[in-house]
Amino acid sequence: xxxxxxxxxxxxxxxxxxxxxxxxxxxxxxxxxxxxxxxxxxxxxxxxxxxxxxxxxxxxxxxxxxxxxxxxxxxxxxxxxxxxxxxxxxxxxxxxxxxxxxxxxxxxxxxxxxxxxxxxxxxxxxxxxxxxxxxxxxxxxxxxxxxxxxxxxxxxxxxxxxxxxxxxxxxxxxxxxxxxxxxxxxxxxxxxxxxxxxxxxxxxxxxxxxxxxxxxxxxxxxxxxxxxxxxxxxxxxxxxxxxxxxxxxxxxxxxxxxxxxxxxxxxxxxxxxxxxxxxxxxxxxxxxxxxxxxxxxxxxxxxxxxxxxxxxxxxxxxxxxxxxxxxxxxxxxxxxxxxxxxxxxxxxxxxxxxxxxxxxxxxxxxxxxxxxxxxxxxxxxxxxxxxxxxxxxxxxxxxxxxxxxxxxxxxxxxxxxxxxxxxxxxxxxxxxxxxxxxxxxxxxxxxxxxxxxxxxxxxx
Numbered sequence: 518x519x520x521x522x523x524x525x526x527x528x529x530x531x532x533x534x535x536x537x538x539x540x541x542x543x544x545x546x547x548x549x550x551x552x553x554x555x556x557x558x559x560x561x562x563x564x565x566x567x568x569x570x571x572x573x574x575x576x577x578x579x580x581x582x583x584x585x586x587x588x589x590x591x592x593x594x595x596x597x598x599x600x601x602x603x604x605x606x607x608x609x610x611x612x613x614x615x616x617x618x619x620x621x622x623x624x625x626x627x628x629x630x631x632x633x634x635x636x637x638x639x640x641x642x643x644x645x646x647x648x649x650x651x652x653x654x655x656x657x658x659x660x661x662x663x664x665x666x667x668x669x670x671x672x673x674x675x676x677x678x679x680x681x682x683x684x685x686x687x688x689x690x691x692x693x694x695x696x697x698x699x700x701x702x703x704x705x706x707x708x709x710x711x712x713x714x715x716x717x718x719x720x721x722x723x724x725x726x727x728x729x730x731x732x733x734x735x736x737x738x739x740x741x742x743x744x745x746x747x748x749x750x751x752x753x754x755x756x757x758x759x760x761x762x763x764x765x766x767x768x769x770x771x772x773x774x775x776x777x778x779x780x781x782x783x784x785x786x787x788x789x790x791x792x793x794x795x796x797x798x799x800x801x802x803x804x805x806x807x808x809x810x811x812x813x814x815x816x817x818x819x820x821x822x823x824x825x826x827x828x829x830x831x832x833x834x835x836x837x838x839x840x841x842x843x844x845x846x847x848x849x850x851x852x853x854x855x856x857x858x859x860x861x862x863x864x865x866x867x868x869x870x871x872x873x874x875x876x877x878x879x880x881x882x883x884x885x886x887x888x889x890x891x892x893x894x895x896x897x898x899x900x901x902x903x904x905x906x907x908x909x910x911x912x913x914x915x916x917x918x919x920x921x922x923x924x925x926x927x928x929x930x931x932x933x934x935x936x937x938x939x940x941x942x943x944x945x946x947x948x949x950x951x952x953x954x955x956x957x958x959x960x961x962x963x964x965x966x967x968x969x970x971x972x973x974x975x976x977x
Contacts, residue, residue, distance in 0.1 A: 520542075520543070521542055521543075521625075521626060522540065522541065522542025522543060522544040522545055522548065522624060522625040522626070523540070523541055523542055523625060523626055523627070523628035523629075523632055523633070523636075524538060524539065524540040524541075524617060524620045524621060524625040524626070524627065524628060525538070525539060525617070525627060525628040525632075525633075525975050525976040526538055526539075526613050526614075526617055526975075526976055527539040527603075527633075527976035527977065528608065528613075528976070530610055530613070531608075531610065532608060532609055532610075533608030533609075534607075534608050535605055535606070535607070535608050536605075536606045536607065536608040536609070536612070536613040537603050537604065537605055537606070537976075538603070538604040538606065538613060538616045538617050538620060539601065539602075539603050539604075539628075539633065539976060540601065540602040540603075540604070540620055540625055541595075541596075541597045541599045541600070541601045541602075541628075541633055541636060542599050542600065542625070543599070543600065544623075544624050544625065545599070545600040545601060545602045545625075546561050546562055546589060546591075546600050546602060548602070548620055548623045548624060548625060549561055549587060549589070549602045549604070550562075551576050551623055552573050552574060552575070552576060552616075552619045552620065552623065553569075553571055553572070553573060553574075553585075553587050553604075554571050554572045554573075554574050554581075555569050555570070555571040555587075556569075556570045556571050556572075561587075561589055564589045565589060565590065565591045566588075566589070566590055566591075566594075567588070567589060568586045568587070568588050568605070569586065569587045569588075569589070570585075570586055571584075571585065571587060572584055572585065573585050573604060573606070573612075573616050573619065575619060576619075576623075582612060582615050582616055582619070583606045583607055583612035583615075583616060584607070585604050585605055585606050585607075585616075586605040587602065587603070587604055587605070588601075588602065588603040588604075588605065589601075589602055590602070590603075593640075596633060596634075596637055596642070597633055597636040597637050597640060597642070598636070598637065598640035598641065598642050599636060599640065604616055604620075627975075628975060628976065629970075629975070630970060630971055630972070630973045630974060630975050630977075631652075631969075631970030631971065631972065631973025631974070631977055632970065633976070633977055634648050634651055634970065634973060634977055635648075635966070635970045638958060638966070643670075644672075644675050644957040644958050644959075645955075645956065645957055645958030645961060645966075645969070646669060646674050646675045646678060646912075646915065646956055646957050646958075647669065647670050647671075647672060647675055648958075648969070648970075649669075649912055649914075649969060650666050650667075650669035650670040650674075650907070651666075651670060651973075651977065652972055652973055652977075653665070653666035653669065653736055653911065653912075654666040654667060654670060655974075655977070656736075658738065658780050658782070658787040659735075659782045659785050659786065659787045660782075660785060661735060661784075661785030661786070661903070662735045662736065662785070662787055665732070665735050665736070665907060665909055665911060666736075666907075666911075667907070668904075668906045668907020668908070669907040669911070670907070671907060672907070673906045673907025673908045674907050674908055674909075674910065674915075674956075675957055676908075677721075677725070677908055678953060678956050678957050679957060681718055681721060681722070681922075681953055682950060682953045682954060682957070682959065684714065684717075684718055685718065685946055685949055685950040685953065686950060688711060688714055688715065688946055689943060689946050689947055689950065691707075691711065692711065692939050692942060692943045692946065693943060695707075695939055696939050696940055696943070708933060711933065711942075712930060712933045712934075715926050715929055715930055715933070715946070716930065718926060718949075719923060719926045719927065719930070722919050722922060722923050722926070723923065725908075725910050725919055726910065726916065726919055726920065726923070728903070728904075728909050728910060729909075729910040729911070729915075729916040729919070731897060731898055731899070731903060731909065732909040732910045732911030732912075733911055733912075733913060733916070734786060734787070734819070734897055735785075735786065735787065735903075735909070735911055736911035736912065738780060738787040738788060738789040739786060739787065739788050739789065739819045739820055739897060740789045740791070740817060740818050740819045740820070741781075741788045741789065741790045741791065741818065741819065741820040741821075741822060741893075742790075742791045742793055742811075742814045742815050742818040742820070742821050742822070743755055743790065743791065743792050743793060743822045743824060744793055744811065744815055744821055744822070744823050744824070744838060744841075744842060745823060745824035745825065745826075745835075745838065746826070746832065746834040746835060746838065748826070749824045749825060749826040749852055749853075750824055750826070750852040750853060750880045750881070751792055751793065751824050752777075752792055753852075753880035753881055754792075754822070754824060754850070754852065754878070754880045755777065755779070755790065755792040756880075757880050757883050757886055758781055758790065758886070758890075759779055759781060759790075777791065777792040778790070778791045778792075783890050783893050783894055784890065784891075784894045786893070786894060786897050786898075788820075788893070791814050791818075793810070793811035793814055793815075812841065815841060815842055815845065818845060819846065820845075820846055820847055820848070820893070820896070821842045821845045821846070821847035821848075822847065822848050822850055822889075823838065823839070823842060823847055823848070823849055823850065823870070823873075824850045824852050825849065825850065825851050825852065825862070825866060826852060826853055827851050827852060827853045827854050827856060827857050827858055827859065827862060827877075828853045828856045828857045830859060830862050831862055831865050831866075839869055839870060842870070843870060846873075846896070847870070847873050848873060848874055848875075848876060848889070848892055848893065848896070849866050849869075849870060849873050849874070849875045849876070850875075850876050850877075850878055850889065851863065851866060851875065851876070851877045851878070852878055852879065852880055853879060853880075853881075854877050854878065854879050854884065854885070855879040855881065855882045855884065856879075858877075863875070863877075874892050874896075876888055876889045876892055914955075914956075914969075915956050918952045918953065918955050918956050919952070919953075919956070921948075921949075921952035922948075922949040922950075922952035922953050923949075925945045925946070925948035925949035925952060926945070926946075926949050928945045928948075929942050929945035929946050929949070932945060
């Protein structure tokens with residue numbers, strides 16, 4: 518258990534129905550007793566998992582601050598495994614702030630970002646993978662992203678990680694026993710058995726890494742840029758995908774001069790979709806800035822939706838844009854098929870950007886949009902069924918640790934094949950165990966722990 522008591526406002530500041538001041542630590546209940554007047558006489562030290570109606574007051578002058586509901590939760594069956602008090606105030610800035618100030622004046626300190634969840638981890642209620650899933654739940658933008666994060670919070674990923682780590686520990690113990698008792702030297706069968714067990718773990722990690730890119734997209738969203746020359750229908754496409762008129766649409770080339778970014782849900786996949794200024798040579802100073810922003814957005818994009826104009830056909834501007842995006846992953850979109858559908862243009866597009874699928878649409882008529890969404894989904898999932906049980910790796914930190922473990926396992930296998938000494942093989946197996954342990958927190962440094970929880974908001 519941690520020695521001091523922390524407090525913070527756990528709801529967003531601003532006007533709302535309810536705001537919560539959360540307090541956790543050994544003094545949480547005693548501090549609450551000093552500032553809380555229950556409507557009916559109660560002993561807070563005997564209450565547990567109960568909401569109590571009353572008032573927050575300043576103990577110095579007995580001034581009433583707010584009418585509240587006070588929740589008392591006693592250790593160890595709480596979020597932090599410490600005594601926790603939650604004061605449900607009216608959702609205004611002043612009552613929350615004054616209530617928090619009272620709590621701090623009586624011995625609590627202001628919590629750091631993510632410190633409540635950090636205490637849950639340090640006190641053994643959550644492992645690190647589960648703790649990181651909490652921030653994913655808060656930031657989820659689609660139902661599937663939420664299901665994935667909740668599955669990880671429930672321990673879906675942790676179970677797989679723990680099983681791998683336990684197997685590595687057993688292999689290490691077997692090798693170290695052979696080192697400590699050389700008279701019972703491992704025979705050829707045992708060495709082969711160790712190699713096969715390492716191979717099994719390696720294959721499992723490779724399967725987890727194969728889905729990591731998809732998992733990252735569910736967690737962070739797929740940065741998707743709509744690109745093309747002016748007046749090809751980029752803003753119309755954005756509007757029809759969003760099912761709302763978000764961008765201004767006119768027949769005048771160069772209407773879009775700045776970046777417009779929205780989050781879009783494509784069959785459960787969050788797309789951070791960006792409408793950009795059309796790329797062309799221009800003397801307009803503002804439009805030049807927009808074109809430069811477009812180039813920067815394309816450079817950072819995970820996916821490019823490159824729009825071509827069926828009405829005006831292929832041009833030098835299209836050639837320049839193709840050269841700009843040729844190293845990216847993307848989809849070719851032939852727009853305005855309701856106006857014209859030249860066969861020669863379709864044949865031309867089939868020969869550029871090989872590997873990019875071609876989809877024909879009319880943004881104004883909303884034709885072909887379902888086909889486009891399906892192609893986007895298939896590109897992201899690559900035809901795989903995406904698990905919703907929390908076993909999908911979605912965190913870049915987890916992915917990097919799995920890669921480290923994989924390299925250690927490959928080195929261990931190479932050492933076994935080369936007939937190297939058992940202690941050298943053990944070093945590589947321990948390295949894999951260490952890398953895996955940084956995912957669930959069993960082998961993690963304090964600096965990494967602090968850095969992870971810095972991403973959380975204060976009060977969580």
